[in-house]
Amino acid sequence: MTETNRTLPPEALDAWAHALRERFGLGEDDIPISLILDLARDVANGVARPAAPLSAFVAGLVAGRAGGSPADVQSAVTSITEAAKSWDG
Template sequence: MDAAESPIPAILDLARDVSNAVARPAAPLSAFMAGLAAGRAGGGEAAVREAIAAVTRAAAAWPTPQS
């Protein structure tokens, strides 16, 4: 995948979602994990988008701390 095919807005959305739902320091790690998962799934834009969606779902399901 070259830079023109890279879903940069989706990756930035992932980082935002994880930062807001989990913790700010988790954003870079989550982007790395999505890339790792996409690579292991064969790479390509579809694999990247599916990995991003999976991490975003996991972040949305992250338990919120009790106050």
Template sequence: MSDNHLPPEALDAWADALRERFGLAPDDVPIALILDLAGDVSRGVARPAAPFSAYVAGLVAGRRGGSPEDVRATVAEISQMAAGWEN
């Protein structure tokens, strides 16, 4: 395994470090929701679109108010777009 890859069991430790550094609550970093979004976009659009879409989801959810509900709603919208995406 490359030093640039995070093993699955270390994901929680990385998320905890980010939460601590930026003063985030566990609900502020919904790992499973973000990974599901990345998978939906990777399959429906293209793999390189996944991180970009996750960034956009965070930006839009923040502008909508930033609550966990705002995040879930924004992710759902982007996932629906990806499911129906046709180039």
């Protein structure tokens, strides 16, 4: 079995975000990379690592259902981050 390095350097993350924007017709502000990475960090540290991608998905779902504006994204991420910081699971 061949091992691959799954660590993504910052420039590759930017390239991936650009590819996603192109594929789905998204604007520059539609993918707030640092906000999502901060969400993942806070959830991984406050809850558990596997909870990070789930939480990012839920943030997108909640934001989309609220209208999908950048403010909706910020609100959903803030709410999930606050929940993670107070998690005592």
